[in-house]
Amino acid sequence: xxxxxxxxxxxxxxxxxxxxxxxxxxxxxxxxxxxxxxxxxxxxxxxxxxxxxxxxxxxxxxxxxxxxxxxxxxxxxxxxxxxxxxxxxxxxxxxxxxxxxxxxxxxxxxxxxxxxxxxxxxxxxxxxxxxxxxxxxxxxxxxxxxxxxxxxxxxxxxxxxxxxxxxxxxxxxxxxxxxxxxxxxxxxxxxxxxxxxxxxxxxxxxxxxxxxxxxxxxxxxxxxxxxxxxxxxxxxxxxxxxxxxxxxxxxxxxxxxxxxxxxxxxxxxxxxxxxxxxxxxxxxxxxxxxxxxxxxxxxxxxxxxxxxxxxxxx
Amino acid sequence: xxxxxxxxxxxxxxxxxxxxxxxxxxxxxxxxxxxxxxxxxxxxxxxxxxxxxxxxxxxxxxxxxxxxxxxxxxxxxxxxxxxxxxxxxxxxxxxxxxxxxxxxxxxxxxxxxxxxxxxxxxxxxxxxxxxxxxxxxxxxxxxxxxxxxxxxxxxxxxxxxxxxxxxxxxxxxxxxxxxxxxxxxxxxxxxxxxxxxxxxxxxxxxxxxxxxxxxxxxxxxxxxxxxxxxxxxxxxxxxxxxxxxxxxxxxxxxxxxxxxxxxxxxxxxxxxxxxxxxxxxxxxxxxxxxxxxxxxxxxxxxxxxxxxxxxxxxxxxxxxxxxxxxxxxxxxxxxxxxxxxxxxxxxxxxxxxxxxxxxxxxxxxxxxxxxxxxxxxxxxxxxxxxxxxxxxxxxxxxxxxxxxxxxxxxxxxxxxxxxxxxxxxxxxxxxxxxxxxxxxxxxxxxxxxxxxxxxxxxxxxxxxxxxxxxxxxxxxxxxxxxxxxxxxxxxxxxxxxxxxxxxxxxxxxxxxxxxxxxxxxxxxxxxxxxxxxxxxxxxxxxxxxxxxxxxxxxxxxxxxxxxxxxxxxxxxxxxxxxxxxxxxxxxxxxxxxxxxxxxxxxxxxxxx
Numbered sequence: 001x002x003x004x005x006x007x008x009x010x011x012x013x014x015x016x017x018x019x020x021x022x023x024x025x026x027x028x029x030x031x032x033x034x035x036x037x038x039x040x041x042x043x044x045x046x047x048x049x050x051x052x053x054x055x056x057x058x059x060x061x062x063x064x065x066x067x068x069x070x071x072x073x074x075x076x077x078x079x080x081x082x083x084x085x086x087x088x089x090x091x092x093x094x095x096x097x098x099x100x101x102x103x104x105x106x107x108x109x110x111x112x113x114x115x116x117x118x119x120x121x122x123x124x125x126x127x128x129x130x131x132x133x134x135x136x137x138x139x140x141x142x143x144x145x146x147x148x149x150x151x152x153x154x155x156x157x158x159x160x161x162x163x164x165x166x167x168x169x170x171x172x173x174x175x176x177x178x179x180x181x182x183x184x185x186x187x188x189x190x191x192x193x194x195x196x197x198x199x200x201x202x203x204x205x206x207x208x209x210x211x212x213x214x215x216x217x218x219x220x221x222x223x224x225x226x227x228x229x230x231x232x233x234x235x236x237x238x239x240x241x242x243x244x245x246x247x248x249x250x251x252x253x254x255x256x257x258x259x260x261x262x263x264x265x266x267x268x269x270x271x272x273x274x275x276x277x278x279x280x281x282x283x284x285x286x287x288x289x290x291x292x293x294x295x296x297x298x299x300x301x302x303x304x305x306x307x308x309x310x311x312x313x314x
Numbered sequence: 315x316x317x318x319x320x321x322x323x324x325x326x327x328x329x330x331x332x333x334x335x336x337x338x339x340x341x342x343x344x345x346x347x348x349x350x351x352x353x354x355x356x357x358x359x360x361x362x363x364x365x366x367x368x369x370x371x372x373x374x375x376x377x378x379x380x381x382x383x384x385x386x387x388x389x390x391x392x393x394x395x396x397x398x399x400x401x402x403x404x405x406x407x408x409x410x411x412x413x414x415x416x417x418x419x420x421x422x423x424x425x426x427x428x429x430x431x432x433x434x435x436x437x438x439x440x441x442x443x444x445x446x447x448x449x450x451x452x453x454x455x456x457x458x459x460x461x462x463x464x465x466x467x468x469x470x471x472x473x474x475x476x477x478x479x480x481x482x483x484x485x486x487x488x489x490x491x492x493x494x495x496x497x498x499x500x501x502x503x504x505x506x507x508x509x510x511x512x513x514x515x516x517x518x519x520x521x522x523x524x525x526x527x528x529x530x531x532x533x534x535x536x537x538x539x540x541x542x543x544x545x546x547x548x549x550x551x552x553x554x555x556x557x558x559x560x561x562x563x564x565x566x567x568x569x570x571x572x573x574x575x576x577x578x579x580x581x582x583x584x585x586x587x588x589x590x591x592x593x594x595x596x597x598x599x600x601x602x603x604x605x606x607x608x609x610x611x612x613x614x615x616x617x618x619x620x621x622x623x624x625x626x627x628x629x630x631x632x633x634x635x636x637x638x639x640x641x642x643x644x645x646x647x648x649x650x651x652x653x654x655x656x657x658x659x660x661x662x663x664x665x666x667x668x669x670x671x672x673x674x675x676x677x678x679x680x681x682x683x684x685x686x687x688x689x690x691x692x693x694x695x696x697x698x699x700x701x702x703x704x705x706x707x708x709x710x711x712x713x714x715x716x717x718x719x720x721x722x723x724x725x726x727x728x729x730x731x732x733x734x735x736x737x738x739x740x741x742x743x744x745x746x747x748x749x750x751x752x753x754x755x756x757x758x759x760x761x762x763x764x765x766x767x768x769x770x771x772x773x774x775x776x777x778x779x780x781x782x783x784x785x786x787x788x789x790x791x792x793x794x795x796x797x798x799x800x801x802x803x804x805x806x807x808x809x810x811x812x813x814x815x816x817x818x819x820x821x822x823x824x825x826x827x828x829x830x831x832x833x834x835x836x837x838x839x840x841x842x843x844x845x846x847x848x849x850x851x852x853x854x855x856x857x858x859x860x861x862x863x864x865x866x867x868x869x870x871x872x873x874x875x876x877x878x879x880x881x882x883x884x885x886x887x888x889x890x891x892x893x894x895x896x897x898x899x900x901x902x903x904x905x906x907x908x909x910x911x912x913x914x915x916x917x918x919x920x921x922x
Contacts, residue, residue, distance in 0.1 A: 249490075308556070312523075
């Protein structure tokens with residue numbers, strides 16, 4: 001075979017091979033360009049601080065919705081006794097050692113949790129819920145200072161001459177502490193008297209002034225509502241925080257004059273959304289604090305408040 | 315046309331002219347096929363995309379219609395319960411005496427999956443009857459809830475509210491239920507007095523949710539339900555919307571008429587299909603991202619590209635094979651011709667290829683063969699010519715004739731016949747001069763006649779009284795040219811063969827004349843003669859050439875020379891009879907001086 005014929009054969013073969021390659025690429029190109037679904041779900045551990053399902057019901061609805069949308073698997077863990085820091089730390093350590101793609105922590109004591117996290121070399125993405133150590137950027141929480149301020153404003157407006165007792169049993173919880181501080185500051189600056197207590201038993205009520213009791217976290221609010229009748233025969237006004245059904249029922253009954261609420265559903269959803277995105281190594285910016293709303297008892301059934309307080313559960 | 319375009323066209327056409335057949339066939343066929351297939355593919359893709367789009371719209375509408383039908387049936391079922399409650403129970407009852415509770419309970423039990431409660435109120439919003447719960451919340455005020463006044467205002471209609479949390483009954487098991495309220499004006503009878511009231515059926519929201527929830531559309535499409543003022547009744551991400559984590563274009567969709575619409579919402583293009591739900595005025599809205607239709611088109615486009623590539627592959631393969639089949643034999647043929655041009659002897663011509671190429675190859679082979687034969691003939695002729703010219707050359711210096719003549723000159727000088735000797739020497743000199751004629755093969759006829767005359771002068775002296783010689787030449791023909799040394803051999807033959815056997819004085823004559831376009835030279839003798847057959851045999855190729863006593867060239871030599879030079883229609887003709895003498899006729903073409911000059915410059919003589 002002459003050299004030119006050989007060269008021609010090589011050229012022809014190359015062209016045919018190239019075209020065949022294009023055929024194969026284009027036939028399978030559809031699959032190549034189709035976005036690939038995640039094969040394994042993202043594992044997210046949620047370390048709670050108590051097991052009370054009613055308190056976290058709305059948040060859990062949001063978390064589950066987010067888990068469905070982001071193909072995540074949730075592991076909810078809570079200490080057997082509410083707000084047990086040591087047990088919470090043990091749960092945390094177990095999850096970190098066992099491995100997880102991301103974590104959401106509702107810390108009982110943010111300082112201790114932070115110290116414990118610092119002992120680990122490598123950590124998965126961590127989202128704090130409700131309160132966080134200062135060095136952690138990702139926090140899902142309402143504007144704690146606003147909560148305190150809004151409640152304080154309401155109290156000072158409606159009961160300007162009352163003495164205010166702030167029920168604050170979770171002194172380690174930095175988020176709640178912020179609320180308490182903000183509330184106390186505003187009340188004091190309004191010329192009201194304030195006392196902070198960490199238990200409801202043996203409360204002393206002043207005979208000279210009427211008393212208002214405020215609780216600045218949902219758990220404390222529920223406790224306050226449940227024990228209200230035992231504390232005093234007088235029907236003292238109560239203010240609370242949170243949007244559980246117990247709190248909503250208390251508001252409806254008039255056991256609470258007003259509550260400061262935010263969308264727990266949104267909080268839960270956002271926590272899982274951020275955790276999932278961080279686990280997938282997508283860039284995330286820390287979120288702004290969730291907006292809060294003051295809901296008075298007569299406003300409970302307003303349309304927007306219904307949407308805020310009562311999630312449409314699937 | 316712009317310059318660069320003109321240059322491009324010029325360059326392309328130059329390249330095209332230099333392309334091989336295979337390249338032209340391959341490129342042209344493939345280009346035409348690719349263009350054709352591209353056109354067909356694009357048409358198919360466009361057609362299918364349009365069709366797929368129509369199909370999807372149609373499918374969406376069908377699905378929406380189905381959901382609409384289901385929802386409508388569900389709501390009508392509830393409406394029937396309300397109708398039954400009113401027309402069968404309430405309208406015929408007197409509240410002062412009749413107890414409707416049992417009927418309420420029965421109807422509720424039959425529809426407990428759909429209903430949360432049934433309640434009857436009077437105009438002042440006092441609860442008359444209710445099931446399953448009978449006591450209102452302490453602070454519940456039905457008159458201030460939207461379903462109550464609207465029922466009293468529009469007495470003819472049944473009214474469906476937007477979803478809301480029920481705020482009526484004290485239910486510790488389900489304290490805050492989402493319901494849709496169906497309310498209507500009713501006429502109540504108490505002690506025969508008719509007064510207004512409101513019948514309320516609270517529908518479990520989950521019933522509506524159940525109907526709308528599991529409807530699947532193409533690729534992330536979904537369905538939601540809005541009231542006629544655009545408020546969301548059901549949305550798959552309802553809570554996210556309530557929590558302000560998601561937005562929906564529900565208020566705009568409320569203004570759409572039934573049918574399919576395209577909209578852009580938050581930079582995404584979407585296909586929105588709207589269907590009004592019968593009595594309620596609610597709207598079912600399906601949303602399908604248009605990227606998903608494009609995704610199908612992208613699949614289609616990729617398939618079209620795949621088809622195009624495959625077709626190009628197939629066409630290229632076929633074209634390469636076909637063009638190779640056509641052009642390879644032509645290329646081989648061209649190669650063979652080039653080899654032939656370069657002088658190679660044993661060139662093979664391929665038999666392969668299409669019919670036309672085979673014929674071409676065969677024709678070239680035949681032509682080459684003919685050329686070879688012609689070349690061989692020419693070589694042979696040239697060889698013969700060279701041989702004959704060599705003979706002439708030899709005859710020009712034939713020693714026998716020369717020294718016989720010189721002998722004659724010597725004895726004439728010795729015999730004192732000086733004049734004859736001078737005549738003989740002079741004739742000899744002239745003879746040889748004309749013989750040489752500066753090497754020219756064609757000489758004027760006059761020179762050839764003079765040569766013959768000189769020869770005869772010498773021979774007449776040598777052969778005294780043997781013959782007489784006459785020349786009868788047409789002087790007007792003297793400008794013509796003839797091949798040299800063609801008459802003298804005939805004269806020689808006449809002397810040595812025609813006269814040798816007789817004692818009588820013979821006559822040898824030469825006559826020249828023109829007839830039509832030919833020159834004739836007749837050499838005649840009155841000698842012995844021969845048979846015509848023998849005369850013919852003198853010129854044929856069978857009879858071997860005999861060496862003569864004279865100058866050495868024979869008739870055959872002259873005949874062949876004339877034919878080689880001028881063609882076969884010229885030459886000698888011999889006419890003879892025994893005892894009657896012999897006529898040898900030379901037939902020649904008319905050759906002018908210019909023609910003779912051309913011939914001497916190397917060209918072949920071509921008679922006019």
